[in-house]
Amino acid sequence: MNIETYLLTKNPFSRPGKLLQKVKGIVIHWTANPGTSAMQNRNYFESLKSQSFTGSEVYASAHFIVGIDDEIIQCLPTDEMAYHVGAKLYTPEAVGRLGHYPNNCTIGIELCHPLADGVFTLVTWQRAVSLIGSLCKTYQLNPLSDIWTHHQITKKICPKFFVDNPESFERFKLEVSICMGENPEG
Numbered sequence: 001m002n003i004e005t006y007l008l009t010k011n012p013f014s015r016p017g018k019l020l021q022k023v024k025g026i027v028i029h030w031t032a033n034p035g036t037s038a039m040q041n042r043n044y045f046e047s048l049k050s051q052s053f054t055g056s057e058v059y060a061s062a063h064f065i066v067g068i069d070d071e072i073i074q075c076l077p078t079d080e081m082a083y084h085v086g087a088k089l090y091t092p093e094a095v096g097r098l099g100h101y102p103n104n105c106t107i108g109i110e111l112c113h114p115l116a117d118g119v120f121t122l123v124t125w126q127r128a129v130s131l132i133g134s135l136c137k138t139y140q141l142n143p144l145s146d147i148w149t150h151h152q153i154t155k156k157i158c159p160k161f162f163v164d165n166p167e168s169f170e171r172f173k174l175e176v177s178i179c180m181g182e183n184p185e186g
């Protein structure tokens with residue numbers, strides 16, 4: 001799997017430099033920015049570093065961004081915390097399984113999408129399946145229970161395609177589990 005690494009500069013808004021606790025789950029997002037590339041989204045996270053503390057700062061990042069054109073960019077080391085799923089309120093299921101601050105025990109994956117409907121291209125879907133399959137192996141996660149949508153944690157409509165099509169999300173998790181079985185060494 002070809003992953004390009006362009007780590008963010010350490011800064012309070014997108015790379016706080018705090019270590020993750022035990023990785024308990026993987027959270028899937030859409031960029032909500034139709035037609036943008038993985039690199040454009042990575043550069044957006046990087047640009048957040050130039051904010052000043054005004055009371056309306058944006059805190060955002062993710063560990064990986066899966067692009068439309070067969071590219072995956074890693075923005076953060078997988079042992080560091082990203083700001084991808086923070087909220088004032090979390091669902092009871094998330095609190096029960098991930099605790100009161102899910103950012104500190106989850107890996108965030110952004111998926112790019114061509115259009116505002118949020119439908120993923122086949123290549124984005126396939127790259128995401130293998131990336132997440134490999135992360136599930138590394139962290140000994142169960143793809144059927146430890147892969148989350150952002151929506152399941154905070155009720156945010158993210159990623160829109162899986163919120164609109166829950167059966168596709170179930171299919172996605174199944175494909176991850178099949179992919180893990182097919183690549184026992186990978």
Ligand SMILES: [Zn+2]
Binds near residue numbers: 028084
């Ligand atoms: Zn999200």
